[in-house]
Amino acid sequence: MKANIDLTRRETLTLTAAAGFAALAPSLPASAQSSGILARKIPSSGEMLPVVGIGTAIIFDFDKSDQTKLNERAEVIKALVAGGGRLIDTAPSYGLAEDRLGDLFAMTGLRDRIFLAGKVRVASREDTIAEQKASFAKMKIDRIDLMQLHNVRDANQHLDLLREWKKSSLCKYIGITSSFDRDYHAVEQTLKREKPDFFQIDYSMVDRNSEERLIPTAADSGCAILTNLPFGRGKFFQKVAGKPLPDFAKEIEVTSWAQYALKWLLGNPAINGVIPGTDKPQYMVDNLKAGMGPLPDATMRKRMVDHFEQL
Template sequence: MYTRRKFLTTSAIAAAGLGLAACRDAAQAQAPKASARTAASGPLNTRAIPSTGEKIPVIGMGTSGSFQVGQSPAELDPLREVLKRFFAAGATLIDTAPTYGVAEDVMGVLLAEQGLTTKAWLATKLSGVNGREAGIAQFEDTLRRLKTDKVALLQIHNLGDLKVQMAVARELKAQGKVKYVGVTHYVERAQDELADVVQAEKPDFLQINYSVASRGAEKRVLPLARDLGVAVLINRAFEDGKLFAQVKDKPVPTALTEAGVTSWAQAFLKFALSHPAVTAVIPATGKPDRQTDNLRAGIGPDLTSAQRDALIAALA
């Protein structure tokens, strides 16, 4: 299977050639500066996990690509600041996977050195393995790499070896090593299959792609999750950076800036969060200033229907 990690790794290489990072910076530069009157302020919004009522902040953080780095200070110091800003804002949800290169190792070290391991709401995955013993072994290695004895959420990555790994995840949940179990995918063509799985398995969580440019999840996955009481994590809310290239040199729609949205990143994240089935979004970044910008999307009201329509029109 062409995994999300492989896809994002390929995308990252392509992005370097296309200058997508520069596109984001340029797009954000076009957004009006927040005034004291319009800037969003206050604590991060939280939403309840339907299966338990536990509340988690609506802005989380992914690690694919961003935490797949070497050991030099130039690579690790920005990530230390990313984590510092993340937790200082009240965020806790970190999503990773054993198949994201060294991401779990790097995250484990950086959380431990800052005394943040017990504060983190860690979500990881059973990924790319087949068989019960392989799943258990991978999970135990994940705990070692993350320097913890339990995680909040264990997901079956891209539905791989689903029946066996779901049984493993539930076994680990019964042992108290996992609090919630879930399933994931990252492309629209897999959403019907994901919906079938959610309907049959009724996991605590599902994770799926959803953005202003890819709204297929609205057809079945998101309504089903809401009906069944399944929490939803959103990946690829930026379309792996491609959305910033689409809005380069365009201003954020007035309908959004009047509501306090001061960047395209905030607009895209708020779009995903404005669907009533969504629990949290998990944008990945290794840059402190972008982390701060992402976190601001979790403050203040959701987008109205008119504001969502304005954002859709801006990308048409």
């Protein structure tokens, strides 16, 4: 499945692939190579966070012996930072992704430039603590920027342990995540009661189910909102493959279908960040451009969805 997703993105990407990071960085606007990317405020602190990051599910799950992938992912992280980005999201359930991040931080020396978001699964207190310790050991860290409770399913879920970690500076922020429609009621109740710093949800042109209630609830609860699966598990690229961008895309400086999908998300002012899975540096450069230039207003966002649905 992953190979097919990569292929369709290659077919829709208008950026010319380059051999290495040195060739890629100049394709960013000069201002973007430092701080030109849009940043939005984390409501609970006022800290500004750049709006385009990286998700590590699947594509960072590989054996350390695969030097080609290791070098390629290192270039992805370098491209993220060179373009003014900071956010990387991972989880224990993403196979070897945490192990590889530990290796990549050591390779690149960029850990201090990264806003790192991790997760722990809902379990007993002892098991959750053990999972956190194992994650930190794999990533070779002693603290994390954001710790999230992964895939909340219980309407009575509390965040007491995560608050203890925040109080002791083990993490700077706490949050919850969800990717399953069946859990939305429980998630909504938890958001209203617990009011975490962050909320992460699947959201894309392909799947807008969280748009009506969950995202407004999270915003009303004072959460910074991160969106995963912004390409709908590849379904977005499958639909647009081989099709030209609409002429109106020029109005918001969109030059690729990936930017089209990401700018549509970022046009929602409640969204603090998008975290697409990114396995190639040229894709990272392309994604970062979604955080630059004009964003679509509500009228343009509707026009973008209508065009996508008619393809």
